[in-house]
Amino acid sequence: xxxxxxxxxxxxxxxxxxxxxxxxxxxxxxxxxxxxxxxxxxxxxxxxxxxxxxxxxxxxxxxxxxxxxxxxxxxxxxxxxxxxxxxxxxxxxxxxxxxxxxxxxxxx
Numbered sequence: 001x002x003x004x005x006x007x008x009x010x011x012x013x014x015x016x017x018x019x020x021x022x023x024x025x026x027x028x029x030x031x032x033x034x035x036x037x038x039x040x041x042x043x044x045x046x047x048x049x050x051x052x053x054x055x056x057x058x059x060x061x062x063x064x065x066x067x068x069x070x071x072x073x074x075x076x077x078x079x080x081x082x083x084x085x086x087x088x089x090x091x092x093x094x095x096x097x098x099x100x101x102x103x104x105x106x107x108x
Contacts (some may be wrong), residue, residue: 080094
């Protein structure tokens, strides 16, 4: 008898699953209408990807920036990012200032 009960349960679960699949795949008017978006329209600035500037060549006669990669302790990275947020600067600007100051101190 236990075998029959489990078979009835399995059949009920299968029919329930089939019903759920039918409900899910049926196209009905209950679905939310989605408006298409023109990705190429310039008037919508929120969809415009932000330009990533790796080098800034302004009138201040600073040489363009060059990508550099290195390893730091996770705590140092966290502190660098925190300081950048506090100073309202980019993390690479804080790092640039720190390295320049270190080099200048080593020359003296």
